[in-house]
Amino acid sequence: NSSSPFFFPLFLTLFPRLAHLTEMDHRSLLLPMASVLLLLFLFARPSSATRCPNCGSTAVPYPLSTSSSCGDPNYQVICNVSTGSLIFPTLNGSSYQVTSVAPQQQRFVIRPSSFIPGTCITTDIASEGVWLNQSLPFNIAAGNNIFYLNCSNALLNSPLNCSSSSLCHTYADASSEAASCRNAGICCSFTSGSSASNYTIRVRPTGCRAYRTFVVGTDTSLPLAQWQEGLVIQWQSPPELQCRSQADCDAAVASSTCSTDPASAAGVRRCLCNVDFLWDPFTGTCTK
Known part of the structure; x- marks a missing residue:
């Protein structure tokens, strides 16, 4: 095979323990190893700094990505084109409609999940x-008002406010959709913390079976009708786009150079902005 002289030295450099194999063994490994190299090459392709088109009436700002041709693929959301709704996918098969973007x-x-009719x-x-994927750049923002409903007695030993004065009672007593929660077990309330490690609002049969969330800044001293229901998700600032060569940067990010990221221990190459230019994480561009 004419490709063998090229692939053997490359494979032996990458995989020195294969040096003891026979040439026939080498040839049998050529195809799968070539496939691995091809996959590595494809995954190193730069993403596009292009902002995604609106989803219905909802703007999709950079770095949010609804397809492989726009945004940053680590910031994936889904556009339901039939309804014009932007959807945020989470782990375990759930997804939630995005009601606003800042x-x-x-x-x-x-928007939090609805109640099963007639239940809490x-x-x-x-x-x-x-459940948010902790390997992705999203987390639950600090300051959300979160109510756990229909909880077991085990929650009484938690640091949550499960007292008779908890705001969850104010919500359940005034909400028609939560009518089934008024006499359904214990309810507790808390405010999401300032840590970027907030990834979960957990409901389960052996703990709490329902929840409600109200966004950061909700004035709970006002009547319930003026509380803003929802869960605020925040994203981390996106880094510069990865690149293989200067041609990648010329095509995706003007005024940048494909260079090794000094913050990367793995030697990742990115389209780093040239002198006198700064990376703008809101637009995915280098600006003065």
């Missing part, structure tokens, strides 16, 4: 509530 704050609001159980109990 690009300058790097946040969006999702939210429909996402099968997926155990909201």
Whole structure:
């Protein structure tokens, strides 16, 4: 095979323990190893700094990505073209509608799961509530007002406010949709913390079976009708786009150079902005 002289030295450099194999063994490994190299090459392709088109009436700011041709693929959301709704996918098969986006704050609001009719159980109990992927750049923002409903007695030993004065009672007593929760077990309330490690609102049969969330800044001293329901999700600032060569940067990010990222221990190459230019994480461009 004419490709053998090229592939053997490359494979032996990458995989020195294969040096003892025979040439026939080498040839039998050529195809799978070539496939591995091809996959590595493809995954190193730069993403596009192009902002995604609106989803219905909802703007999709950079770095949010609804397809491989726009945004940053690590910031994936889904556009339901039939309804014009922007959807945020989470783990365990659940997804939630995005009701608003605040690009300058790097946040969006999702609508919490509804109640199963006639019960104090939210429909996402099968997926155990909201679970964000910790390897992705999203987390639950600090300051959300979160109520756990229909909880077991075990919650009395938690640091949550499960007292008779908890705001969850104010909500359940005034909400028609939560009428089934008024006499359904214990309810507890808390405010999401300032840590970027907030990834979960868990519901399950042995703990709490339902929840409700109200966005950061909700004035709970006002009547319930003026509380803003939703869960604020924030995203981390996106880094510069990865690149293989200068041609990648010329095509995706003007005024940048394909260079090794000094912050990367793995030697990742990115389209780093040239002198006198700064990376703008809101637009995915290098600006003065």
